[in-house]
Amino acid sequence: MGCSSSLPDRSAGRVGGLNPVNGDSDAKNLRVKLVLLGDSGVGKTCIVLRFVRGQFDPTSKVTVGASFLSQTIALQDSTTVKFEIWDTAGQERYAALAPLYYRGAAVAVIAYDITNPDSFHKAQHWVKELQKHGSPDIVLALVGNKADLQEKREVSVQDGIDYAEKNGMFFIETSAKTADNINQLFEEIAKRLPRPSPS
Amino acid sequence: MASNSTSQPPSSDEEEEEEQGANSTVQKPNSNSIDNSLDAIENQLSSISFTSPIDETIAVVSAEYYHESVSEINDSSLNGSYEAAGEIRIDNNNSVGESSHASGSRVWMNNNVEVEVEAEVDGGLSSPSSSGYAGERGSSGGSVSSGSGTDVIREVRDNGESVGDDGVNMVDSVQAEWISGKRHADEDDASISWRKRKKHFFILSHSGKPIYSRYGDEHKLAGFSATLQAIISFVENGGDCVKLVRAGKHQVVFLVKGPIYLVCISCTEEPYESLRGQLELLYGQMILILTRSVDRCFEKNPKFDMTPLLGGTDAVFSSLIHLFSQNPATFLHAYTCLPLAYATRQAAGAILQDVADTGVVFAILMCKDKVVSLVGLQKSSLHPDDMLLLANFVMSSESFRTSESFSPICLPRYNPMAFLYAYVHYLDADTYLILLTASSQAFFHLKECRIRVETVLSKSNVLNEVQRSMSEGGLHIDRLPVDPSARSGSLFHQNQRSQPESVVGIGGPAGLLHFIYRSIYLDQYVSSEFASPVSSPSQQKRLYRAYQRLYASMHDKGIGPHKTQFRRDENYVLLCWVTQDFELYAAFDPLADKGAAIRICNRVCQWVKDVENEIFLLGASPFSW
Numbered sequence: 104m105g106c107s108s109s110l111p112d113r114s115a116g117r118v119g120g121l122n123p124v125n126g127d128s129d130a131k132n133l134r135v136k137l138v139l140l141g142d143s144g145v146g147k148t149c150i151v152l153r154f155v156r157g158q159f160d161p162t163s164k165v166t167v168g169a170s171f172l173s174q175t176i177a178l179q180d181s182t183t184v185k186f187e188i189w190d191t192a193g194q195e196r197y198a199a200l201a202p203l204y205y206r207g208a209a210v211a212v213i214a215y216d217i218t219n220p221d222s223f224h225k226a227q228h229w230v231k232e233l234q235k236h237g238s239p240d241i242v243l244a245l246v247g248n249k250a251d252l253q254e255k256r257e258v259s260v261q262d263g264i265d266y267a268e269k270n271g272m273f274f275i276e277t278s279a280k281t282a283d284n285i286n287q288l289f290e291e292i293a294k295r296l297p298r299p300s301p302s
Numbered sequence: 303m304a305s306n307s308t309s310q311p312p313s314s315d316e317e318e319e320e321e322q323g324a325n326s327t328v329q330k331p332n333s334n335s336i337d338n339s340l341d342a343i344e345n346q347l348s349s350i351s352f353t354s355p356i357d358e359t360i361a362v363v364s365a366e367y368y369h370e371s372v373s374e375i376n377d378s379s380l381n382g383s384y385e386a387a388g389e390i391r392i393d394n395n396n397s398v399g400e401s402s403h404a405s406g407s408r409v410w411m412n413n414n415v416e417v418e419v420e421a422e423v424d425g426g427l428s429s430p431s432s433s434g435y436a437g438e439r440g441s442s443g444g445s446v447s448s449g450s451g452t453d454v455i456r457e458v459r460d461n462g463e464s465v466g467d468d469g470v471n472m473v474d475s476v477q478a479e480w481i482s483g484k485r486h487a488d489e490d491d492a493s494i495s496w497r498k499r500k501k502h503f504f505i506l507s508h509s510g511k512p513i514y515s516r517y518g519d520e521h522k523l524a525g526f527s528a529t530l531q532a533i534i535s536f537v538e539n540g541g542d543c544v545k546l547v548r549a550g551k552h553q554v555v556f557l558v559k560g561p562i563y564l565v566c567i568s569c570t571e572e573p574y575e576s577l578r579g580q581l582e583l584l585y586g587q588m589i590l591i592l593t594r595s596v597d598r599c600f601e602k603n604p605k606f607d608m609t610p611l612l613g614g615t616d617a618v619f620s621s622l623i624h625l626f627s628q629n630p631a632t633f634l635h636a637y638t639c640l641p642l643a644y645a646t647r648q649a650a651g652a653i654l655q656d657v658a659d660t661g662v663v664f665a666i667l668m669c670k671d672k673v674v675s676l677v678g679l680q681k682s683s684l685h686p687d688d689m690l691l692l693a694n695f696v697m698s699s700e701s702f703r704t705s706e707s708f709s710p711i712c713l714p715r716y717n718p719m720a721f722l723y724a725y726v727h728y729l730d731a732d733t734y735l736i737l738l739t740a741s742s743q744a745f746f747h748l749k750e751c752r753i754r755v756e757t758v759l760s761k762s763n764v765l766n767e768v769q770r771s772m773s774e775g776g777l778h779i780d781r782l783p784v785d786p787s788a789r790s791g792s793l794f795h796q797n798q799r800s801q802p803e804s805v806v807g808i809g810g811p812a813g814l815l816h817f818i819y820r821s822i823y824l825d826q827y828v829s830s831e832f833a834s835p836v837s838s839p840s841q842q843k844r845l846y847r848a849y850q851r852l853y854a855s856m857h858d859k860g861i862g863p864h865k866t867q868f869r870r871d872e873n874y875v876l877l878c879w880v881t882q883d884f885e886l887y888a889a890f891d892p893l894a895d896k897g898a899a900i901r902i903c904n905r906v907c908q909w910v911k912d913v914e915n916e917i918f919l920l921g922a923s924p925f926s927w
Contacts, residue, residue: 121708121745143613152704164700165614168709168724171745190705194613196592200710203742 121189121203130299133184137292138205140233141214142225143193146248149279150214151190154289159280166192169204176289184293186210201229205237210292214246217276218255223247223262230270242295243272246288251278490522502567503584503623506531507600513562513608514588514616516623520609530565534558546574557581561600562588572847573854576633580626583687587622589714590691591615593721621698622691627843629671629690633850636820636827637686640672641776643794644915646767650675651919653758657737657751663722664738667755668693669768673919674733685715686825692724696734702726706752708745711738727752729759733768775831776917779810779817782902783909791912809833812898813891815874816845819910820885821918828910828917836889844873849887852878856885868896877903884910 121136139147148166152158155174169192175185189204191197205211211233215226226245233241245267247258260276267274273291277284489496496518504523505514510531512520520527534556537544547554555577557564564581592611599606626632639647654665654677664684667674671693678684695711696702710721725737725748735755737748759765776793809815815836820827836845856864856878867878875890877899886907890899914920 121743148701148704162700164704165617166701166707167695167699168707170701170705170707171749172705192614192709194611196611196613197710200742 121206131182133182133293133296133298135184135186135209135296136189136207137186137210137212138189138191138208139212139214140191140201140205140229141193141246142216142219142222145193145214145216145219145222146279147193147214148190150212150246150248150277150285150288151188153279153282153285155188157282159282161280165194166190168192168197168200174289176286176293178290178293184296186289201232202236205233207238208241209238209296210242210244211237212244212246212288212292213272214248215258216249217247217258217263218249218252220257223258227266230266230272234270240297242292243270244288244292245270245272245274247274247276248279250276250283251281486517487519489518491518491526493518500569501623502565503581503619504530504563504565504567505584505588506563506565507604507606507608508535508561508563509605511605511607511609514612514619516620531563534563545578553577555581557585559585560594560597561604562597570847573851575854575858576850579633580623583622583626583632583691584619586687586714587619587691587694588612589718590688590695590712591618593712594714594718617700618695618698622694625690625694627846628839630818630827630829630846630849631671631686631690633853634818634820634827635686636825637689638672638827638829639917639919640669640674640768640771641793641828641913641917642674642767642771643792646762646764647675647916647919649762650759650764651677653755657755660747660751661741661744662737662739662748662751664736665751665755666692666736666738667733667759668696668736669733669772670697674764674768675919683716684713688713688715692736696726696736702734703728706749708748710742713738725749725752727756729756730765730769732772733765777828777830777909777913779814779830779833782810782814782905783912784811784905793913793916809835809891810902812902813875813894814899814902814906815889815891817886817888817903817906818849819906820887821914822883822885824918824920826918845889848874848876848889852876852887856880868899875899879903879907 139151141147143165144163148164148170149159151170151172152160155172170190171188172190173185173187175183177183189208191201191204211229213226213229213233215222230243230245233243237243245263247260247263263274263276266272273295275284275288275291277288279285486495491497499517501516503514503516504512504527506512506527508531510524510528512523512527514520515523515527533547534544538558543558544556546556551569551571553566553568553572553574555566555568555574557578562585564585566577566581568577596608596611599608631637642650650667654667654675658665658677658679662679664676664678666676666684666689671690673689676684676689692711692713701707706725706727709724709726711724712718712721716722720740722738722740723742723744725739725745726734728734735752737751739748810830810833816830816832818827818829832842836842852867852869856867864878865880867876869876869878870892872892875892875894875896877886877888877890879886884907886903888899888903888906890902910917
């Protein structure tokens with residue numbers, strides 16, 4: 104905050120230092136920055152770990168700052184998409200840092216917990232912030248996680264669909280625990296990405 | 303009211319006067335500062351009326367008990383409730399004189415407050431919160447002696463070890479549990495179990511809002527928190543500052559840091575200086591997470607609720623509190639290195655230096671709580687306390703193990719007002735690299751740095767050597783060289799590699815059990831591996847507590863500093879030797895001969911000097927720049 108220093112890799116990122124060097128991204132091999140936002144405890148890390156490593160760990164591990172993971176998927180049209188994922192911490196003290204991670208992101212996944220209405224409201228707050236400060240062509244996805252806990256559901260599917268439609272977002276309900284819809288989430292995102300025009 | 307601080311051992315008259323003076327202030331709490339805690343005060347007052355008649359009844363019991371407890375010097379300290387209140391009289395006559403004389407610092411003593419706090423902590427005599435304790439209160443008169451009697455028996459049988467800080471049902475196997483965050487979150491100040499905990503830590507705001515409590519739910523402890531705030535603020539209103547309240551076996555230690563108040567309530571018999579140092583570290587840990595700019599939130603809104611800002615950090619604090627009894631770095635203010643062959647550490651240092659030259663403020667390679675190597679930008683200094691807090695933060699936050707992370711952290715001794723950005727990555731299960739930078743944009747640069755470091759370390763076999771050192775340990779006391787001429791000058795030679803079977807070694811010569819050597823110039827210490835009979839965590843904790851007392855007494859500004867100390871009790875012979883260059887703390891069998899112990903200490907110092915290349919990080923000390 105109060106500190107400043109010369110940026111060692113000033114030439115690297117075009118928009119900001121936390122964006123990868125876009126050198127090897129072409130029409131067939133996309134490389135995208137994805138940021139995962141949402142209230143604490145909605146399962147952001149679980150979604151990412153299920154997607155990247157196929158694992159689910161029920162013990163809650165609070166994310167500190169942000170974790171960085173990447174995963175490549177192949178689409179049916181033989182393009183590959185490498186997701187470089189910033190899994191951010193949901194705690195209030197990190198909220199001010201979020202721009203650091205979503206700046207320049209091509210995709211933002213905003214997650215909430217279907218058993219927790221507060222987290223749904225928090226998700227709406229994130230959507231507004233990204234509409235204001237995110238990249239203009241950012242792909243937004245709204246994710247209702249913990250879909251396996253049907254009996255504890257407090258946010259209806261329709262509420263999620265309605266809100267997503269109103270805001271031009273892609274909507275899906277997932278369960279990191281059962282792996283339901285996790286891969287679908289990322290495949291759908293990949294399909295919606297703007298393709299760079301072949302040069 | 304202004305005469306609350308005592309700088310001289312008071313005569314008994316003065317003490318009585320003080321008692322009365324304070325009594326009247328309790329009854330007239332300053333209305334503008336503690337409006338929200340009047341309820342608590344009222345309950346306090348009721349507790350006074352309860353205690354005074356009982357005092358006499360249990361005086362006999364307490365006198366017996368006192369003898370009992372004196373003979374038990376370590377922390378088998380009586381978490382029972384009833385005896386302590388009765389003991390106050392004895393304890394006060396001693397402690398007022400002792401502590402004000404010994405420490406030379408302002409110690410605020412007051413009999414009535416002691417009784418109150420006692421009553422609160424133990425809940426034996428009255429309840430600070432109006433409900434929930436009526437049943438217990440009813441039994442106060444008659445069952446007093448029997449209550450304390452059973453407690454004594456249990457304590458003695460437990461030998462004060464398994465009871466631990468956690469009081470009632472602490473078992474060693476609970477040890478692994480602390481990492482998962484707060485324990486006993488369902489408790490509050492009305493719970494008997496909560497009241498029996500041996501060591502409480504609280505952080506609260508100057509308006510009395512709870513911020514952190516070691517045990518129990520912060521929100522449920524609002525009333526208790528307000529009471530603590532009331533005690534602090536009415537002393538402050540008298541232009542004074544409360545540092546310590548002694549209540550029987552309990553000490554209540556206060557630390558005021560601007561709008562943040564820290565309180566420790568402990569019956570572990572640790573010295574005041576040690577407990578205060580622990581509160582300083584607790585505060586430092588909070589600053590590491592939030593920076594001191596959090597003070598501004600209180601300037602804007604005095605009733606600001608800080609708990610959401612610390613969301614998810616319970617594990618960090620409980621792990622630190624755990625370290626207070628497991629890691630001598632918490633009182634030595636020094637760090638320790640993993641023993642490594644000189645060339646191995648040099649190789650690690652070289653690649654870290656390489657990376658640091660590209661704009662990294664600090665590059666630190668650690669294995670658990672031990673430093674493999676560290677490098678800092680020129681003129682930057684990393685304080686050992688900052689390293690302790692940083693390592694604790696990383697090790698207690700499980701998410702760092704999952705993937706590479708980038709997080710703002712503040713080093714309180716480096717710059718308490720600003721965040722640095724930490725890149726953290728585990729290279730294997732225990733070994734992790736921390737790269738600190740001032741730039742929030744440097745993640746991909748640091749990631750590249752890490753890849754370079756990792757490649758070099760695995761090529762040069764450093765990571766394997768680190769693993770080997772972790773499993774084999776460094777200084778084993780049973781290998782203390784006997785004949786100076788036969789010294790090998792290295793821990794990593796021939797025959798010593800072929801003894802993997804001795805995981806827990808036997809004791810050393812002349813009854814040597816353990817030692818710690820602290821190099822003053824290097825800000826580093828080295829301790830011997832634990833050997834039988836100091837093998838269980840609770841025995842190690844007891845030994846660390848003994849060292850801690852020794853450290854405090856050697857560094858006591860009132861009566862020190864001392865050069866040597868030889869102390870014998872039923873657990874150990876402790877020998878401490880302080881010179882300009884080093885401090886040596888050694889523990890021997892209680893039957894050890896003094897002359898032999900001194901000779902062994904000389905041999906230990908020689909041994910440490912012979913292998914200093916391998917147990918310390920030399921030359922590259924960031925502290926001497």
